[in-house]
Amino acid sequence: MPYRNLNRRPRRLNPEHKVALLKHTFLVILAVMLFGATAAHAHDIVVIQGLHIKPYDDAVRGFRTSCDGNEKKFLLPDLGGADIVRLVREERPRLILAVGAEALKKVRSIKDIPIIYLMVINPQSMMKGHRNITGIAMNVAPERYLDLMTQISPRPKRVGVISDPAKSGYLVKRAQQAAGARGIELVVREVQTPREVPEALTSLKGRVDALWMFPDPSVVTPETVEMFLLASEENRLPIISFAGKYVDIGALAALDIDSVDQGRQAGEMAERILNGTAVADLPGSEARSTALKVNRSVAKKLGISLDTIDRLNSSR
Amino acid sequence: MTHARTKKICSSLICACVLFASLRTPVFAATDEDLQTLGMFYEGTDLVVSATRNPKPISQTAENVTVVTAADIEMMGAHTLVDVLANIPGIQAADRGGPGAFADFTIQGADVFNILFLLDGVTLNFAGDQFVDIGAIPVQNIERLEIIKGPASSSWGSALGGVVNIITKSPIEDKKLGGALSFSAGERETRDTRGEAAGTLGQFGYYLYAGNLTSNGFRPNTAVDQNNLYGKLRWELPNRGSLQGTIAYDRGNVGDGDTGALGFFSRLHKQYILSTASFTYPVNDKIDIDLSLRLSQKRTDDSAMDLSGAPLPPDFTANEFDTGGSAKLVWREGKNNLAAGADFDHLRLDDTGFSGSVKLYSDKYGLFLIDTLSFGDVAVTPGIRYDRMRQVGDFYSPSLGVAWALNDTTILRIYGARGYSLPVLADDATQQKVLTAQAGLETARIPYLWLKTTLFWNRLTDVHSFDSNGNATLVKQRKQGVEVEGRTVPLFNTSLSAGYTFVDASDLSTGETLLNVPSQIVKLGVHYDDKSSLRGALLGRYVWYNASFDNNARDKAFIWDLNLAKKVVEVRGTAFELFFSAHNLFNGAQYSADFNKNVRRWVEGGIRCNF
Numbered sequence: 001m002p003y004r005n006l007n008r009r010p011r012r013l014n015p016e017h018k019v020a021l022l023k024h025t026f027l028v029i030l031a032v033m034l035f036g037a038t039a040a041h042a043h044d045i046v047v048i049q050g051l052h053i054k055p056y057d058d059a060v061r062g063f064r065t066s067c068d069g070n071e072k073k074f075l076l077p078d079l080g081g082a083d084i085v086r087l088v089r090e091e092r093p094r095l096i097l098a099v100g101a102e103a104l105k106k107v108r109s110i111k112d113i114p115i116i117y118l119m120v121i122n123p124q125s126m127m128k129g130h131r132n133i134t135g136i137a138m139n140v141a142p143e144r145y146l147d148l149m150t151q152i153s154p155r156p157k158r159v160g161v162i163s164d165p166a167k168s169g170y171l172v173k174r175a176q177q178a179a180g181a182r183g184i185e186l187v188v189r190e191v192q193t194p195r196e197v198p199e200a201l202t203s204l205k206g207r208v209d210a211l212w213m214f215p216d217p218s219v220v221t222p223e224t225v226e227m228f229l230l231a232s233e234e235n236r237l238p239i240i241s242f243a244g245k246y247v248d249i250g251a252l253a254a255l256d257i258d259s260v261d262q263g264r265q266a267g268e269m270a271e272r273i274l275n276g277t278a279v280a281d282l283p284g285s286e287a288r289s290t291a292l293k294v295n296r297s298v299a300k301k302l303g304i305s306l307d308t309i310d311r312l313n314s315s316r
Numbered sequence: 317m318t319h320a321r322t323k324k325i326c327s328s329l330i331c332a333c334v335l336f337a338s339l340r341t342p343v344f345a346a347t348d349e350d351l352q353t354l355g356m357f358y359e360g361t362d363l364v365v366s367a368t369r370n371p372k373p374i375s376q377t378a379e380n381v382t383v384v385t386a387a388d389i390e391m392m393g394a395h396t397l398v399d400v401l402a403n404i405p406g407i408q409a410a411d412r413g414g415p416g417a418f419a420d421f422t423i424q425g426a427d428v429f430n431i432l433f434l435l436d437g438v439t440l441n442f443a444g445d446q447f448v449d450i451g452a453i454p455v456q457n458i459e460r461l462e463i464i465k466g467p468a469s470s471s472w473g474s475a476l477g478g479v480v481n482i483i484t485k486s487p488i489e490d491k492k493l494g495g496a497l498s499f500s501a502g503e504r505e506t507r508d509t510r511g512e513a514a515g516t517l518g519q520f521g522y523y524l525y526a527g528n529l530t531s532n533g534f535r536p537n538t539a540v541d542q543n544n545l546y547g548k549l550r551w552e553l554p555n556r557g558s559l560q561g562t563i564a565y566d567r568g569n570v571g572d573g574d575t576g577a578l579g580f581f582s583r584l585h586k587q588y589i590l591s592t593a594s595f596t597y598p599v600n601d602k603i604d605i606d607l608s609l610r611l612s613q614k615r616t617d618d619s620a621m622d623l624s625g626a627p628l629p630p631d632f633t634a635n636e637f638d639t640g641g642s643a644k645l646v647w648r649e650g651k652n653n654l655a656a657g658a659d660f661d662h663l664r665l666d667d668t669g670f671s672g673s674v675k676l677y678s679d680k681y682g683l684f685l686i687d688t689l690s691f692g693d694v695a696v697t698p699g700i701r702y703d704r705m706r707q708v709g710d711f712y713s714p715s716l717g718v719a720w721a722l723n724d725t726t727i728l729r730i731y732g733a734r735g736y737s738l739p740v741l742a743d744d745a746t747q748q749k750v751l752t753a754q755a756g757l758e759t760a761r762i763p764y765l766w767l768k769t770t771l772f773w774n775r776l777t778d779v780h781s782f783d784s785n786g787n788a789t790l791v792k793q794r795k796q797g798v799e800v801e802g803r804t805v806p807l808f809n810t811s812l813s814a815g816y817t818f819v820d821a822s823d824l825s826t827g828e829t830l831l832n833v834p835s836q837i838v839k840l841g842v843h844y845d846d847k848s849s850l851r852g853a854l855l856g857r858y859v860w861y862n863a864s865f866d867n868n869a870r871d872k873a874f875i876w877d878l879n880l881a882k883k884v885v886e887v888r889g890t891a892f893e894l895f896f897s898a899h900n901l902f903n904g905a906q907y908s909a910d911f912n913k914n915v916r917r918w919v920e921g922g923i924r925c926n927f
Contacts, residue, residue, distance in 0.1 A: 050350040055358055083460070083483075090688060092602070092648035100350040109489070112556060112598045121353050129552075138353070192888055217349075220356050243357045257357070 044069030044274055046093040048084065048107055050076050050100025050119075055259045059099055059118050062263025067270040069095065076102055085110055095270055098135075101126070108133060114279045118266045119259065121215050123284060124170050134282045136265045139215055140255045141286050142175035145240060146182050148253065148292070149210065152238070152304060156210035160237075161188045162200045164218030171214055186212075197224040201231045213241040213251070225249075238302050244293040252302065253294045261289035378697055378717025378731040379468065380754060380770045380799070382406075384461040386485065391843070391853045393879035393897035395508055395529060397453040401480070403841070405801045405815025406465050408834040408859045410907070411451055412573050413538025414915050415506060416529050419451045420908065423465050424772060425795045425819040425833045426477020430737040430748065432468070435482045436562050438590045438610045443636055443663045443678070445740055446474075452566060452586060454544040456498075456510045457525040459485040465799070466772055467735030467752045469713035470699040473659065473682045476737035476750045476776070484562065487521025487550055488514045495927060500895070502920025506531035521550040534915040535574055537581045542568025557597035564590045572618070574911060580628055582620035589613045604646040606657075612638045637664040651690035658683050680705040693721040703736075707745050711736050726759040729770075740780075746790075751775045768801045775824075792824040795833070809846045815839040821862075832908065835862040840874075849883040854901075861908040873904025875914065881924070890927040897921070 045067070049056050052075050060073070072091055079087065084106040088096060096115045098104040104117045104126055117123050117135030127133050149156055159179070163172045172188055179186050187208050189200035197219055204211070211228060213220060229250040232239050238252035247254045269282055299305075382404055394400045395415035402409040411419045421428040433440035433448045441448045464479040472479050488494045495513035500506075507530050514523040525546040533539040545565040552558050565588070572582040594608035618632035644657035658681065665676040686699035697717040704710050715733035722728055731754040736747040756770035773796040781791045797819040804812045817837040821830040840856040856876045863869035881895040896919070903917040 051354075053351075053354065055354055083462075089604075089646075089648070090653050092651070092653065101353065102350050112600075119350075119354075121356075138357070193886075215353070215356050217352050217356065245357070245359055 043072040043091055043093055045071035045095045045097055045270065046088050046091045047071050047073040047097045047099065048076065048088070048103040049073060050098075050102040052077065056099050056119060058259040059263035059266070060097075062260035062265075063097060063118070063267040063270070064263075066264045066267030067274075069270060069274050071097075076100075076106065088113075095273055097266065097270065104133075114273050116266050116269055116273070117284075118262060122167055122170070125166070127284075132279050134269065134279050134284050136262050136269070137284060137286050138257065138262070139171060139242065139286055140257060140290055142171055143178045144255060144290070145212065146175065146178055146184060148255065149184060149212075149240060150182050152210075152252075154209075154303075156184065156208075156238070158185050158187055158208045159210045159212050159240075160204040160208035161186050161212050161214065162191055162197060162204075162216075162219050163188060163214055164192055164216050165190055166192070167218050168214040168216035175212075191218060193218055194221045194224050198227055201227055205231070205235055209237065211237050211239045213239060213246065215242045236302055238298070238304065244291070247293045247295045250298060251295065252298050252304070253292065255290040256293055257287040258289045258291065262287050378695075378719045378729045378754075380406075380465040380729075380731075380756060380772070382461075382463045382465070384463070386459050389455050389458060389461075391845075391851060391879060391881070392855065393853075393877065393895065394455045397450045397455060397480075397482075400455055400458075400461065401450065401463075402857060403839060403855050404463060405839045406799050406817040406837060407463070408837055408861075409450070410859075410914055412912055413533045413535035413571070414504065414531050414540070414918070415451075415508065416531060416540030416542050416568075416570055417451050417533060417535070417538040418449060418570065418573060420912070421450055422834055423463070423478040424774075424797065424799070424817060425821050426774075430475075430477035432472050432475035432479045432737075433482070434472075434479065435564060435590060436484055436592050436610075437594075437608060437642065438592060438612050439638065439661075440482075440590075440614075442614060442634060443638070444634060444665050444667060444674075446737065449586070451540075451570070452542060452568065452588075453482070454510075454525075454527050454529075454546075454566075456496075456512060456527055457484050457523070457544075457546045459483050465770075466731075466754055466774070467713075467733050467750050469703075469711075469735030469737075470701045470715035470733055471684065471686060473680075473701060473703050473713070474737045474747075476735050476748055484546065484548060485512070485514065485523050485525075486548065487516050487523050489516050489521070491515050492517055493927075496924060497927075498922060498924040500897075500920050500922025502531075502897075503918040504532040504534055506918075506920060508922070519552045519554070521552070523548040529568075533571060534918060535913065536576060537571035537573055537583070540568065540570040542566065542570070542586075553597075557595065560592075560594045560596070562590075562592045564588070576623060577911065580620045580622050582618050585617045585619070587613075587615045602648045606644040606646075607641070608643075609641045610638070612636075614638075631668075633666075633668045635666045637666075638662070653688040653690075655686045656684070676707075678706045695719045705738070708738060708747055711747055711749075723761075726757065726761055729756040729758070730754070746778055748779050749777045764805045764807070766803045766805075768799075770799045772797060772799070781823075793821065793830060794824055795819055795821045795830075806843075806845070809844055811843045813839070813841040813843065829862070831862055831864045832867070833862060834859050834908075836860040838874075850881070852878070852880040854878050859906060859908075863908050867908060868910035869908050870905040870910075870913075871907075873902070873906050875904050875906050876901040890925060893924045893926070895922055895924060 047060060049060060088107055088110060093113060096107050096110065096113055098107050098115055098117045099119055101120045104120055107115055108126055108130055111130065111132055113132065115133045117133065119138050121138045123135060123137050149159065161172055163169060176186050187204060189203055191197055191200050211232060213228060225246065228239060231237060232250060241247065241251040241254040244254050244256040265285060265288060272282060273279060384400060389400050392400055392403055398409050398411045398419040401407050401421065406424050409419055409421045411417045423431055428448060429446040460483045462481040466478055468475045468479045493513060493515045497511045500508045510527040512525040527544045530541045531539060548560065548562045550558055550560045567587045569583055569585045572584055575581060590612040592608055592610045594606065597605045599605060615635045620628040622628055638661055640661035642657060642659045644655060647654045660681045663678045665674060667674040680703065682701055682703040684701040687697065689696045699715045701713045713735050717731040720728040733752050735750045735752065738745060738747050752772065752774045754770055754772045756768065758768040760766045776793040778790045779793050780788050782788050797817065799817040801815045802813065819833060819835055821833040822828060823830055838858040842854040844852040854876060856874045858874045860871050861869045878898040878901050881893050883891050883893045885892050898919045900915060900917045905914065907914045
């Protein structure tokens with residue numbers, strides 16, 4: 001080795017005179033540790049929030065209104081490359097709240113502390129084999145959308161859906177099961193990237209009388225939304241979407257979710273876990289509070305009477 | 317270094333800080349997974365990201381810790397660990413001839429012999445002299461580096477100057493198969509080929525890596541050819557806990573640099589095998605148990621030849637075996653987090669050198685107790701470690717740290733400790749010892765700017781000093797200084813970073829300044845990432861070596877590296893990326909001695925496929 005010098009033989013100094021003092025130091029530190037062990041209390045909840053961003057802040061605000069547990073919050077951007085699992089474990093919480101998919105990914109390897117997710121659209125993909133995880137998915141039950149469609153006149157019988165099985169397949173499957181009972185047939189086109197969306201839309205032409213947009217990042221991008229709207233206009237197909245922002249630009253209707261109420265739901269779940277309910281007894285849930293948003297001019301253009309729309313609004 | 321130059325550097329840093337602080341434009345984040353999801357639901361005006369403290373060191377520790385992630389490493393265009401460490405504030409690291417060559421390395425004035433390098437908990441330093449060849453450590457399989465600057469003996473034992481803890485990548489949890497392939501080519505027939513695969517099949521997870529680095533070298537006698545293999549298997553036990561095994565195999569050869577003036581050239585043939593087996597078991601929500609075993613063999617054979625190419629006997633061989641294990645228990649009760657554990661190692665040295673053979677064995681064990689007590693916003697961390705080694709006897713390393721969260725954006729740190737290192741394993745060896753005191757402040761109080769400052773004072777005793785005849789004496793030294801780091805949040809996908817470290821090193825017996833201890837280190841960076849296809853970094857570093865006059869050092873130029881990566885196509889989850897690096901972009905000269913000149917400008921490019 002270039003630095004080796006095996007002939008170095010420095011004389012040895014005897015450090016014994018310092019050892020006694022250090023042994024006393026050791027005992028003092030041990031005493032402080034044991035005192036601390038009995039004197040201190042942990043936080044009930046560690047909140048890992050993926051971003052310092054308004055929807056997440058709102059969700060955490062809602063969580064706090066329904067959960068009294070004391071909490072410590074970490075923002076992922078603050079943590080740099082820190083070992084999140086280690087950091088969380090050192091806080092010794094009774095519960096972890098993961099806000100956003102990134103936060104859930106960071107903590108899901110913890111299997112001995114209950115984890116509640118919030119603001120995650122596809123939690124199932126991250127929960128395989130994790131019995132300590134539950135939470136509120138960032139979507140509305142498909143049955144509620146189907147109920148909405150049954151109230152539209154003329155009622156759509158064949159509804160087109162474009163989905164990436166890996167991202168929204170579980171929701172589409174549920175929707176297909178529930179649609180039959182309502183006399184609606186879903187015509188599903190599977191894609192894996194946004195580039196496949198135009199072809200999928202073309203293949204639905206003439207085969208469906210409405211389009212249903214699911215929250216799926218492989219399908220919904222600013223570019224593909226334009227294509228959905230174009231297909232709607234050209235083929236006189238009403239679009240049922242998952243967010244009010246699309247109603248503003250040409251979709252017929254959407255059930256907007258309320259992030260504050262989603263947080264509130266998660267808080268209620270957390271309270272039950274802190275009071276002793278097992279996570280296994282609290283299956284994952286979805287947004288319970290929604291706001292129906294409709295576009296009257298689109299309805300008029302598509303021949304959907306305003307009376308029907310008003311009846312829908314008043315019933316919500 | 318003249319006062320004028322110091323003033324110039326300080327002025328530049330102040331200007332940079334003022335520039336960063338003057339940024340007030342709202343920051344619109346780009347598309348990571350969460351933002352992509354939120355972007356489907358909300359209008360852009362709801363998605364303004366606020367500036368926050370960034371980054372926070374591990375566990376609000378009181379020590380001066382820097383964490384480097386795999387993503388950071390990728391953006392540095394790094395071939396080996398040298399390329400990563402060279403960009404960290406407070407660290408001087410420079411290879412002596414291109415990728416894979418031997419390298420110089422210091423942390424805040426402490427040399428490589430006093431810094432502990434760990435890979436999966438296995439010590440990489442040679443026990444014989446504590447040397448570690450950081451030019452031989454691949455980086456593709458690194459998930460995270462945790463760098464502790466300053467003594468860390470209460471946790472790790474012999475670590476007077478700091479710790480570089482390498483944490484390797486883990487199996488990908490939600491995929492059966494994922495990974496990356498990459499190939500790069502550059503001047504002097506430099507080739508770097510890497511492949512990694514990872515995934516989880518039921519309860520089993522795996523991570524595999526293979527790499528080859530070859531180069532004709534950019535300085536005389538620095539050609540390199542190294543092969544690296546790494547594997548990790550993990551089994552999640554049915555109820556709780558996990559079993560894990562790792563193995564790292566590195567084999568290759570590298571020239572020992574330009575020693576022509578001494579009448580010979582030597583080449584080193586290296587073979588390292590490191591393996592671990594570990595068991596992690598959470599007994600309940602308060603107690604975790606970690607047990608691990610480790611086995612390593614590190615062998616280096618040195619063959620030398622004269623200037624005509626004729627072999628020069630005898631060869632030099634360093635051959636070391638380490639068999640050891642660790643046990644750790646973590647107990648959480650209230651706000652108390654107690655870690656207690658033990659390390660054991662049986663070391664065997666079987667070296668042959670120019671002055672005959674050296675055969676030694678040693679058993680060393682350590683017991684440690686570290687606690688973290690949280691009192692509201694204050695975390696107090698007392699710790700102590702007891703080490704015993706056959707050749708050198710006992711050593712106690714106590715420490716006490718305080719991390720105080722003054723508000724949501726500011727943390728005050730105070731740390732004091734006693735530590736040691738064992739530079740030479742020999743029958744009559746002795747430890748170098750250190751007393752350290754550190755204080756620091758980390759804040760994001762200034763909008764869009766994260767700042768961290770650390771003052772450090774180290775008093776070293778029993779430092780081995782060699783006179784011109786090679787006779788050793790034990791001296792006392794002091795190394796003290798200040799470190800400042802800053803980083804902006806991204807603005808139009810661009811962020812800036814800067815670091816400045818000043819080290820005042822002196823011999824306490826004579827009062828003289830210690831030469832050849834890097835005295836001022838400056839790091840600058842401009843980082844770009846549009847989060848979709850284009851990433852880049854322009855990284856600059858400057859070191860004032862404070863070298864002896866007869867070294868003929870050159871320390872007037874900044875060394876700048878430019879790294880760019882562009883994703884060109886993504887098909888069904890497989891992304892192809894082209895990357896390019898220009899090293900020493902402005903062809904600057906910066907070296908500690910004229911026999912150890914830095915590599916001049918060279919370029920390389922390659923392709924990477926992530927699947």
